[in-house]
Amino acid sequence: MNNETNPDPFMALPFYQILIYSLIATILSLATACGNLLVLISFCIEGQLRTISNYYLLSLAVSDFLIGIISMPLYSTFLIMQFWPFNSTTCDLWLSLDYTVSNASSANLVLISYDRYKTLTCPLTYRCKRSPRKTIIIILLTWIICALLWTPLIYIWPIIDGKRTVPQGKCYVQFMESSTLLTLLTCAIGYLIPLFIIIVFAIQIYRVTRHRNKNLQTLGYATPVYGGAALKYNHRDNYKNMDSSTDTEISNRNPKEKCIKKVHKFQPNSLILTPQNLNYSSVTSSNSTIPNCQGNLMSHGLRQSVRKKPSSSKAAKTLAAIIIAFFVTWFPYNLFTLINLYSRSKSNPTIGTLLYGFGYYLCYLNSTINPIWYAYCNIMFRRTFWRILICGRYKSNTSRFSSMPSNASSS
Numbered sequence: 001m002n003n004e005t006n007p008d009p010f011m012a013l014p015f016y017q018i019l020i021y022s023l024i025a026t027i028l029s030l031a032t033a034c035g036n037l038l039v040l041i042s043f044c045i046e047g048q049l050r051t052i053s054n055y056y057l058l059s060l061a062v063s064d065f066l067i068g069i070i071s072m073p074l075y076s077t078f079l080i081m082q083f084w085p086f087n088s089t090t091c092d093l094w095l096s097l098d099y100t101v102s103n104a105s106s107a108n109l110v111l112i113s114y115d116r117y118k119t120l121t122c123p124l125t126y127r128c129k130r131s132p133r134k135t136i137i138i139i140l141l142t143w144i145i146c147a148l149l150w151t152p153l154i155y156i157w158p159i160i161d162g163k164r165t166v167p168q169g170k171c172y173v174q175f176m177e178s179s180t181l182l183t184l185l186t187c188a189i190g191y192l193i194p195l196f197i198i199i200v201f202a203i204q205i206y207r208v209t210r211h212r213n214k215n216l217q218t219l220g221y222a223t224p225v226y227g228g229a230a231l232k233y234n235h236r237d238n239y240k241n242m243d244s245s246t247d248t249e250i251s252n253r254n255p256k257e258k259c260i261k262k263v264h265k266f267q268p269n270s271l272i273l274t275p276q277n278l279n280y281s282s283v284t285s286s287n288s289t290i291p292n293c294q295g296n297l298m299s300h301g302l303r304q305s306v307r308k309k310p311s312s313s314k315a316a317k318t319l320a321a322i323i324i325a326f327f328v329t330w331f332p333y334n335l336f337t338l339i340n341l342y343s344r345s346k347s348n349p350t351i352g353t354l355l356y357g358f359g360y361y362l363c364y365l366n367s368t369i370n371p372i373w374y375a376y377c378n379i380m381f382r383r384t385f386w387r388i389l390i391c392g393r394y395k396s397n398t399s400r401f402s403s404m405p406s407n408a409s410s411s
Contacts, residue, residue, distance in 0.1 A: 191331075
């Protein structure tokens, strides 16, 4: 083995530049951790965000939060110092956790895309079949699979090779140098397959949304009552469209919402909604009639939006944002890995250490971007974030924040 040490580009830098890199890494780590912490707090304190679909967002926020507080700081230290300052046991533990949370993050993106797709294309049957318990089981299985996927190999591979070949002061997965197949699998499972699945769901959502909006425009309705968007009653805004990407559940606080909720109990596949029966006080299916629930579904401001142009689905926009962020942040690292895999010599890879480290770190930035995208696409998250940041006080009985009184006494 060649024990020769190569000149280190970072050690040749002036001390103030090392401080600048350290400051940038600290800011990015804090932004990632704090952004995802906002998602976790918002889910806990805002009842309207505690929907089944947002369970997947919660799981994504947990994985991204762990990346912000563990993976990014340790890898930043490794990059800036250009050597691993801890022992090999800590290295393997960090690699196991890093691979687990990184793969869990991409897997959660796939689950979110699938949930958006099913909510839009099968809004009645899908919502009837799913439940919080089933969703939690799916999320837990996803995390377990991600943990068992690479962690055993990280610990067992030195035994398979006969010895630990990772030199002192370095920290990387050993099989990435000795197994071409496993290296290709890490790229495929962690990036290529999730990206392909997300793109397929996004295309299907775009097609369904486009087809549905054309039909609605022909009928003269802005958005469907069922089939991608339900109706939510608000005491200020009257009826307004409830986007399928946020998937806010129907509540029982208003009699008209109870009428909509009863639709779920009537053979969803046979439900027929037309401009004619929407104007009546009952909705007719093929075998049953849903009784009048205190008035017409078209009342309280819904008529005002009848002639508006159909709006594009936020579910498609959200998935487009996911694809762009995931592709841009994960593409360089996987490209560099494949280039080095087929380079002429492993001792002199085509992609240098500094550039390869930048590509690896860029994958972490996807965890920084995710909370920003969901705050942008979901007005309820955005409002809750803002109220948390301005130190609003949450009222559990009304699911609202209020300003803290200046003369409040501390308990």
